[in-house]
């Protein structure tokens with residue numbers, strides 16, 4: 001099949017690569033010319049995709065990176081995987097609208113469009129279908145097929161990959177479901193059909209809201225357990241020995257990336273808009289998780305205070321700018337907020353992260369340094385924020401005067417866990 005993947009980011013590139021590997025003729029389309037140049041030069045910018053893999057599919061002639069929309073012509077299947085951010089707290093669907101308008105121009109009878117971007121229930125049927133119909137003069141579900149399939153990519157996870165993770169698929173009618181199902185069945189091991197695109201859209205929001213709420217629960221617990229003088233980490237590990245009815249989540253410095261800080265708000269916005277109700281679980285989880293960077297700073301201030309030091313003028317070394325371990329993704333990362341708060345208080349903020357090499361989205365006043373004994377010893381306080389495998393944690397314990405460990409990876413007389 002001729003496949004177009006619109007948006008060559010963390011979601012779209014792995015999908016395009018997999019489709020090309022199984023033998024589809026794939027156009028990786030992106031409006032970002034720089035990204036397309038890099039792909040054409042066989043250079044991957046997504047952690048889980050090796051440049052060598054891009055080279056292989058380029059050489060095989062099954063992958064065509066393109067920034068010219070005309071390359072989308074003649075597709076059998078098109079997948080939309082463009083950003084769905086929040087703008088001033090509200091869903092911004094302009095990227096989906098733009099992608100749909102581009103595809104509408106090249107839509108032919110019998111072709112299929114699948115939306116993968118995370119969004120609120122109703123987007124595929126109420127927003128994407130009319131744009132495709134208007135631009136093409138064709139009728140959705142009759143002349144062409146349309147569906148939704150949520151992405152479940154977990155960056156850095158070697159066990160559960162795009163191929164091995166079951167994929168939920170849906171269509172706006174039975175023919176659309178069948179067409180969307182057949183395409184995904186050609187690239188992943190297991191597909192899970194659901195009856196309605198709104199169900200599939202809700203699946204993604206349910207999964208992420210579940211994580212968001214449970215992380216908020218243990219974060220709040222960590223704050224209060226510390227106040228009560230109880231080791232929350234030991235309690236969490238012991239609770240996880242229960243073989244049924246419990247799912248382990250751990251506290252941290254806040255949530256980041258492009259899913260948890262954003263997706264639940266798409267759901268609460270939709271509920272508010274359609275039903276006039278506030279989705280209280282989401283609001284509460286947002287509130288707790290958004291306050292974790294402040295809490296981390298409060299703990300740091302208290303620790304420096306015990307040493308008769310002010311934050312103003314102290315050197316604080318942040319270990320890990322990414323939002324999670326072994327990732328290079330610093331988007332919406334709690335490290336950004338923590339760095340901003342510490343800079344505001346007058347700290348000399350330094351940061352080490354071997355994964356975040358460019359476009360770190362971090363305040364330019366933060367000095368990027370390597371993790372070495374000199375940097376660790378020179379810091380009045382070290383903050384472990386992302387426990388990358390590449391970090392020599394023994395070195396940190398050996399040389400640090402004080403460490404606040406938000407991931408509970410270190411032990412020693414100078415270490416304090418969140």
Ligand SMILES: NC(=O)c1ccc[n+]([C@@H]2O[C@H](COP(=O)([O-])OP(=O)(O)OC[C@H]3O[C@@H](n4cnc5c(N)ncnc54)[C@H](O)[C@@H]3O)[C@@H](O)[C@H]2O)c1
Nearest residue numbers: 007008009010011030031032081082084098099117118151
């Ligand atoms: N990153 C993840 O782990 C993850 C997981 C599940 C779902 N999602 C969702 O998938 C969607 C995409 O996320 P991502 O992380 O891949 O984003 P990304 O920012 O990494 O990539 C999106 C790409 O789309 C391109 N783009 C924007 N508008 C375009 C247009 N009109 N035509 C062509 N290209 C266009 C951008 O230039 C960018 O390269 C979002 O809805 C996100 O919430 C992401």
